[in-house]
Amino acid sequence: MPMSKNVLVWFRRDLRAFDHAALHHALQCGGPVYCAFVFDTPILAELPRDDRRVAFIHASLMELAADLEQMNGHLIVRHGDARTVIPALAGELDAGAVYVNEDYDPAAIARDETVATALRAAGRELRLFKDxxxxxxxxxxxxxxxxxxxxxxxxxxxxxxxxxxxxxxxxLHVEPHAAAFAPGRSTLPALARLGFDEVDLAAVGVTPGxxxxxxxxxxxxxxxxxxxxxxxxxxxxxxxxxxxxxxxxxxxxxxxxxxxxxxxxxxxxxxxxxxxxxxxxxxxxxxxxxxxFPYVVRSAFKPVYDRIEWETGPEADELFAAWCEGRTGYPLVDAAMLQLNRTGFMHNRLRMVTASFLVKDLGIDWRRGEAYFALKLNDYELASNNGGWQWAASSGCDAQPFFRIFNPVTQSQKFDADGTFIKTFLPQLSRLSAKEIHAPWLAAGKVPGYPAPIVQHDLARARTLQRYEVVKK
Missing domain, CATH: 1.25.40.80 (Serine Threonine Protein Phosphatase 5, Tetratricopeptide repeat)
Structure with missing residues (x-):
């Protein structure tokens, strides 16, 4: 039985209608070309109702659908497990092939292998492209x-x-081949039907699509x-x-x-x-x-660092909660964590500072911080998040040496000298001078509503050096 000429393009982390590898190659086949996106329930199940990323995707899909319709195409949006939804949709559309841009996360690779197997069983194929x-x-x-x-x-x-x-x-041009699109009406369920809330992305400085x-x-x-x-x-x-x-x-x-x-x-x-x-x-x-090296998802790139004895127990949990909530007593760390919690964004310099503080001042396993960033960051990407945290923990492939430990006060003095960033998220410190704001516990008089440091950096640094030197021997 000859393969159908119908093609399905499966959008995932490539929400645009231009310079798009899978779409470009699909359209060159002559069509008809259908386009689809799946709100993948195994992924969505782990997210809170007010997740900004889902709102960003939803708004970006609205623009993508409109662009496809301008080229006489349309976007089919489904809600379910992509491992079964995509093979079923390919059958419904009689698509001989599903074109998709490759994803290199281990879970995505496993998902794509499952989809490819199901498609082959039905005489269809999955074609992967670099994008x-x-x-x-x-x-x-x-x-x-x-x-x-x-x-x-x-x-x-x-x-x-x-x-x-x-x-x-x-x-990789799309518009010159637009005649190959299969016409139709786009379908996009409301966020509420997906189990998520509307989010004011503009309020956190995000313009989608x-x-x-x-x-x-x-x-x-x-x-x-x-x-x-x-x-x-x-x-x-x-x-x-x-x-x-x-x-x-x-x-x-x-x-x-x-x-x-x-x-x-x-x-x-x-x-x-x-x-x-x-x-x-x-x-x-x-x-x-x-x-x-997919094992880095759960383990140190350099296995020796999996022998580190991290702080655990109720006290460590309290320290971790203080870090998450911006209550460490170190203004630059706290302001950065408050920025993350309120907006879903954190400046890259501050990602390094906060990660170093959690791992090397508090002695808490980098995986706990990585998971928290994964939950909160709008731009969360497994590879970069994991690589950044392993860099900070000195356990990665290209990491800072374990004896280089960021001092949260000197980092504050160097990169937010007048405290402008700190004051944005910690207005209770606004009365402090540029000299005092980096270490408020040294200022004359206690600052109302701001905690004392939960750890003394010099002592914490000494403990960290000992912790790392033990496993290096």
Missing amino acids: QVVLAKDEVLSQAGKPLTVFTPYKNAWLKKLNLDPGLVAP MTGGAAAFEDFLPKLAPYGTARDFPAVHGTSQLSLHLRFGTVSIRHLVRTVRELAERGQAGDGGAVWLAELVWREFYQQILFH
Whole structure:
């Protein structure tokens, strides 16, 4: 029996209708091409009703559906277990193949294998394409053919490959092939029907969809040149704010890389262009680490660090709760955690500071912090979150040495010198001077409503060094 020419494109973390690998290749087949998204119940079951990410996805799908309809296509949205929904939908549409952009998370790989098996049993196939990264899986290896587990050699090899083949970031056009779309009406259930609440994304500074991604990038381009310096200061809007859009694919990584390289060639990227490009490479570095070493999801990349004896018991639980709720007595840490809890965003410098504090001041297992960030971050991405936490815990493939421990006071003094960021989230400290605000317990008179430090940094540092040195012997 010949395979049907109908094609189903399964959208996931690629919520855009332009420069889209799976959509581009599906349309080139001549169609009819159907498009679908599944609100995957195994994933949704772990999330709270007011999860901002679900609201972001829902709003982004509304824009995606409208764009597809402008090209005479439409978006089918289903709610259920994708492992059964996608094979069933392919049968309903008589689709000979399902085109999808590849995901490198272990759970996603397992899900896709299940879907592929079900499709094959029905005489259909799953076709995977590279879209969320420029270089994936085995495309960047050592000369010995092994995965690169140190960032700088990986970055150098990544850049060399891109320089040799700029076509890696060439756009994959959709509109010229729009005649292949299958016409129809989009279906998108309300958030309430999915079991989730409406969320005011604008209140936390988030604009969803392709429009939001494009606006964030346009806003960032004038800040590109000074990015290398400005990115470290949380009170300065010096970062791209694109991590959320990269996470859900409302921007194209090819477009971002292509644009910054073109600006660099014209001498318009400054020193910041190379620094920002390196940040995009970091993201891909962690993606390939997760792909090659999936055990990092639950274990230290360097197994020796799984022997560390972390603090446990009721006292550790109380310290963890204080960290989560922004009650540590260290203003920069507390302000950062309050920002995370209220907005779902945390500045990258502060992610390092708060992670270091949890692991190396409080002696609490990095996995607990990783799980909390996974619950709260709008831009949560397993590979980057895991890589960042293992970096802070010195257990990762490319980590800070265990004896380098962030001092939360000196970090505050250096990167929020006048306390502007701190005062935004801790207004009770506003009366303190720029000198006092970083260590309020040293100020004359107690600050009403603000706790004393839950740990003394110098003593905690000594305990951490001992904790790590024991397992290193």
